[in-house]
Amino acid sequence: MSDLYFFEYFTNPHQRVYWLYIVSTLLIATLYLLFHPKEKKINISSKLWFHPSATLDYRYFIISFFIKIWLVMPIIIGAGEVALWTQALLNDSFGFFVSPRLSYTEIMVLFTLSLFVVSDFTRYWLHRFMHTIPLLWKFHQVHHSAKVLTPITFYRVHPVENILFGFRFSLTIGMVSGIFIYFFGGLLSIMDVLGVNIIIFIYNITGSNLRHSHIKLKYFRWIEKIFISPFQHQIHHSTKFYNYNFGGTLAIWDLWFGTLKYSSEIRHMKFGLGENNQFKSVLDLFLLRKQNG
Amino acid sequence: MKIFIILITLMIYLHAQNVGESIYNNIILKDIKEANQNLNQLTLLVEDNASDKELKNGFTELMMSWKKVQTLYLAADLDEDYIDIPRFIDTFHQGKENIYKQLDRILLSSDSLDIELFKNSTKSINALEYLMFKPSQKTERRKEMVSYILKHIGKHLKTIEIFYQNNRALFMQNAQKINAIIMNALIESSYKLKEWRVGDAAGLSRKYRNDPNNTRSEYPISKLSYKAIEAILLAHQAIIGEQKFVNFSNVIQNSGADKELFSVRRSIKNALKYLHSAPAYDFNSKEMKLVYKELTTLHNAYYISLIGALKITSKILDSDGD
Numbered sequence: 001m002s003d004l005y006f007f008e009y010f011t012n013p014h015q016r017v018y019w020l021y022i023v024s025t026l027l028i029a030t031l032y033l034l035f036h037p038k039e040k041k042i043n044i045s046s047k048l049w050f051h052p053s054a055t056l057d058y059r060y061f062i063i064s065f066f067i068k069i070w071l072v073m074p075i076i077i078g079a080g081e082v083a084l085w086t087q088a089l090l091n092d093s094f095g096f097f098v099s100p101r102l103s104y105t106e107i108m109v110l111f112t113l114s115l116f117v118v119s120d121f122t123r124y125w126l127h128r129f130m131h132t133i134p135l136l137w138k139f140h141q142v143h144h145s146a147k148v149l150t151p152i153t154f155y156r157v158h159p160v161e162n163i164l165f166g167f168r169f170s171l172t173i174g175m176v177s178g179i180f181i182y183f184f185g186g187l188l189s190i191m192d193v194l195g196v197n198i199i200i201f202i203y204n205i206t207g208s209n210l211r212h213s214h215i216k217l218k219y220f221r222w223i224e225k226i227f228i229s230p231f232q233h234q235i236h237h238s239t240k241f242y243n244y245n246f247g248g249t250l251a252i253w254d255l256w257f258g259t260l261k262y263s264s265e266i267r268h269m270k271f272g273l274g275e276n277n278q279f280k281s282v283l284d285l286f287l288l289r290k291q292n293g
Numbered sequence: 294m295k296i297f298i299i300l301i302t303l304m305i306y307l308h309a310q311n312v313g314e315s316i317y318n319n320i321i322l323k324d325i326k327e328a329n330q331n332l333n334q335l336t337l338l339v340e341d342n343a344s345d346k347e348l349k350n351g352f353t354e355l356m357m358s359w360k361k362v363q364t365l366y367l368a369a370d371l372d373e374d375y376i377d378i379p380r381f382i383d384t385f386h387q388g389k390e391n392i393y394k395q396l397d398r399i400l401l402s403s404d405s406l407d408i409e410l411f412k413n414s415t416k417s418i419n420a421l422e423y424l425m426f427k428p429s430q431k432t433e434r435r436k437e438m439v440s441y442i443l444k445h446i447g448k449h450l451k452t453i454e455i456f457y458q459n460n461r462a463l464f465m466q467n468a469q470k471i472n473a474i475i476m477n478a479l480i481e482s483s484y485k486l487k488e489w490r491v492g493d494a495a496g497l498s499r500k501y502r503n504d505p506n507n508t509r510s511e512y513p514i515s516k517l518s519y520k521a522i523e524a525i526l527l528a529h530q531a532i533i534g535e536q537k538f539v540n541f542s543n544v545i546q547n548s549g550a551d552k553e554l555f556s557v558r559r560s561i562k563n564a565l566k567y568l569h570s571a572p573a574y575d576f577n578s579k580e581m582k583l584v585y586k587e588l589t590t591l592h593n594a595y596y597i598s599l600i601g602a603l604k605i606t607s608k609i610l611d612s613d614g615d
Contacts, residue, residue, distance in 0.1 A: 080600040096484050186476030
């Protein structure tokens with residue numbers, strides 16, 4: 001824990017703003033703007049990047065790092081511990097299981113996919129609960145209060161939400177890993193790129209940072225039934241449709257549970273919580289202190 | 294910068310190759326060769342009508358070297374055609390048939406051994422143990438049966454040796470896969486050692502809690518069960534203990550699980566210490582309870598090392614919320 005440092009955000013491939021993902025995001029954005037020159041002005045405008053909401057994001061990004069290190073991380077249980085408990089519980093309940101003879105590659109593909117799918121599923125539901133349970137919405141409003149979107153908006157999250165998502169991560173990944181360890185023992189590994197689950201890596205390198213941006217990248221309608229496009233996530237940040245598109249990577253959860261909104265359905269939108277619901281300082285964000293206009 | 298990256302990549306590649314090659318040369322190939330040598334040695338002793346003491350030593354050597362091969366039997370995970378070979382050699386904890394009764398009957402029969410010893414279980418190392426240590430009368434028939442079984446075991450040990458010799462490249466090519474296979478072998482072996490080889494006899498396993506019984510141990514006829522446990526622990530020590538050659542401990546260290554590595558090594562060392570001080574063939578002794586405790590720690594430490602190596606650590610730095 002103590003060996004974490006701030007710049008790890010940019011040097012650790014597990015982080016959303018890892019330098020390689022930023023570079024790939026810039027490339028995709030450049031390509032997009034070549035084909036949509038009308039949107040160039042707003043996207044390179046200093047009014048966007050130095051908007052009070054954006055500068056608040058930057059300040060919050062730096063200060064919240066220390067809050068996470070000192071307050072959030074010490075109380076989050078590790079996924080490793082959960083995995084160990086899960087496998088011990090299964091062992092105690094059903095006895096030791098000698099690995100069935102699936103090949104190493106089959107187990108690796110199955111484990112990599114399971115980690116991703118189960119994690120994305122729990123992420124959808126926790127995100128949805130953050131919206132539908134009034135107490136949780138109070139904390140999640142911090143994220144939705146951004147009036148302009150930049151990749152750093154991703155980090156505009158209240159520490160209570162960090163804790164909840166931290167527990168979600170540990171429980172989900174830990175339980176899936178524990179189950180796999182029980183069934184397949186040590187014959188377990190993840191398909192990875194730079195140590196990151198290959199699916200997450202692909203998701204990140206293909207423009208996950210555009211979710212929090214003004215690049216209106218849309219997918220074909222049939223793809224938007226499977227994967228959430230950046231524009232679909234921007235719809236989720238709008239003042240009118242924030243109860244749609246809760247999905248992280250996969251859109252199938254939104255499709256199945258009736259919360260999917262396609263890009264083609266929306267023309268214009270505004271971000272934020274409205275003029276009378278604004279957080280003006282870092283302290284306001286932490287204390288959930290909203291102010292008018 | 295480019296040269297630096299190439300150098301680092303090359304170093305990582307060479308290191309991975311080095312570990313695989315070292316394990317292959319210093320453990321995998323060495324152990325199977327030793328098992329085959331010990332088998333040939335015992336075959337000669339049987340043919341020469343050696344003394345009981347020499348035969349017992351010969352059997353002990355063969356059994357211990359086989360236990361080492363069995364502990365790190367990686368062939369099954371590299372080629373599924375090799376899954377069943379250990380079962381052809383060893384029947385411990387497999388099935389519920391009473392091979393002793395069958396062997397007694399075959400000893401009295403005069404039918405061809407090709408017909409009588411048609412089952413793998415009656416040609417196993419466990420059958421060999423019975424024939425070498427139990428029957429009071431050392432008849433020619435018994436000697437023939439022992440030689441027949443040794444030939445059967447030898448055939449399978451040779452198959453394993455040839456497989457390893459022909460597949461040297463597999464150990465060098467895919468370090469990640471070899472590491473996973475080794476970790477799996479260590480976890481499985483530590484569980485069987487703890488529950489089957491110690492716990493069942495000591496009345497500490499789930500199945501036989503508070504019901505100790507020495508006859509549940511692996512070699513109850515020769516009373517060499519402690520030696521089998523020792524051989525397995527030595528196999529673990531070879532692959533993960535402090536050795537003159539590069540071994541699996543380097544992989545564990547590289548994954549950042551230094552603490553778990555220390556725990557693994559300490560448990561192996563302590564288990565061996567308690568095993569050596571345990572009263573002869575008494576699984577109900579306090580020393581064997583301590584061996585069981587150390588093996589439980591060992592088994593758990595392997596799991597923790599595995600989880601550490603999987604790098605499923607919390608990424609709390611990411612808000613993860615969207």
